[in-house]
Amino acid sequence: MTAKATAGPVETAQSPGAALKTLDIRAVTFDGGLWARRQAVNREAALPHGLRMLETAGNLDNLRIAAGRKTGRFRGRVFMDSDVYKWLEAAAFEIARVPSEELRTSSETLIELVAAAQGDDGYLNSYYTVAEPGRRWTDLAHGHELYCAGHLIQAAVAYRRATGDERLLTIARRFVDCIHAVFGPGRRATTDGHAEIEMALVELYRETGERRHLDLAAFFLDQRGRGRIGQNRYDSPAAFQDRVPVREATTVEGHAVRALYLTTGAADLYLETGETPLLETLTRQWQDMVESKLYITGGVGARHLAESFGQPYELPSDLAYGETCGGIASIMWSWRMLLATGHARYADLIERTLYNAVLAGVSLTGEQYFYVNPLASNGEAEHLHRGGCQRKAWHFVACCPPNVMRLLASLGHYVATGDASGLQIHQYAAAHVVAPDVALRMETAYPWDGRVRLTLEETSARPWTLALRVPGWCTGASVRVNGRETTSSATPSGYLRLERAWTRGDVVELDLPMPAQCVAAHPWIESTRGCVAIELGPLVYCIEQADHPGTRIADLEIDAAAPLQSAWEPDTLDGVTVIRARGWEVDTSAWRHRLYRPLGSAPPGPRRPVTLNAIPYYAWANREPGAMRVWIPRAQN
């Protein structure tokens, strides 16, 4: 098997379980619009910022000490190396997108340092080399050695694909040889505390064609569910996805990021084996997540305690954990489910999660990051240092920032798939798409407007099918080909399929009606009772203090029956559509100094009509700190 030199994060060209084939990482180029802007900020601000933070937080010094180039103590948490690898992976995708001498030089300096920190036997982990020599592989529940190895592998594969340079891949393969010598059938069995190695080994198999890497990924997945880890007072096997075997799981549970990295790895294994029971259990778990454990933003992980999923319908707004990495993990999993099945519901969740849960994790400047993403904030400082209403330049546990960087750098990967039978468009954005034998321009103001115009710039002579996702939130989608309305309607998989002999200059106009609307939540969710949220297409909105001076956000109610007014504001928050709603400011002064009182003892005070100004949730906390809420109490008329 020869992998393409320029594949993206996932390469399914040869995958027997893949219904859809991923394209070259350079196939999709954003061309103006929201994603072009966010990608430019990621490249020009976030990546240089990340490199500075890796220096100041000690990640690079840890590697220097491990390499014997510096003396001192290890700084930070056990998984510090993984942030360096995620940065390198992001840089690789950026270099693939637009070559950069500066990024090449920075990357090569880091790769040289990583090489120097590697042991003679291939082992590579600055924490165990510097802080706990002689104790490698002794605490798999918490040590993150295989997790860091997984991120090294992903970075190495990405770097080779982007540049053709094998150096980082050689380092990763030496480490993987060292891992093979310790773990596997007939050798040591284990359950690792943090899934990640599985998806990385599958990608390494795709890149190298070496079957033993796929087998080791399967071995690690098969070890799950034996209750080996998570036995102390605050952990449990469920927290570590070690309660039930992978193929018997019916729900997502425990640490949200770990849970979804594991399902991602399992989905990767399915793509390479086509093993039906694996897809069945993954489908069950995915369905369980979206039906009972998902925030409207696409965020996952309801509990601060153990960063975990809660019970079904346990989705508090203000105490939401919703780690940015959880959203990214959800996207990685849904992407593989989409590749496996071709079903639009997975692309729908990718879209929702991307525009809301993940994009909220980074400031518009690209240099400030949320770890925790609540759906309501009272605007006060958060003393646990992970939540609150202000993003931070970096975190003591800094998994999220470089994770956002690598996702944004590789975002084009998630837009389209294709092979000789046709091209499938999963995400809409102003972009150029170049697939084998086909090139088209996508013009749209998405996500602010649902009209998408696709112009074929090149096409093969034989007939092929253009498949266009109809988002689950959309009703009344229509499509015209060269000005003529077609009768096509979405197939059960959620795509409009247009099959014909295309010619250069053909124009397809897709219209996805996108009215601003109020949505309600399942009545069993406690935190959203009596409230509505505002959505515009894939975007979830919120109201924020900065747009309501002199008013307490908690005193605002919405008249959900009144029409919503949308207005494009190019100078607000890098350009957003603001949605205005009719509402009321209620008088809560009778409650001063009281938390509880007999019903009827405080007649409702006068209420004042107000206009609520809602902004996209992703853009909150980019002005002065203040309160915010997604779910707005519904006024009793």
Ligand SMILES: [Zn+2]
């Ligand atoms: Zn994180």
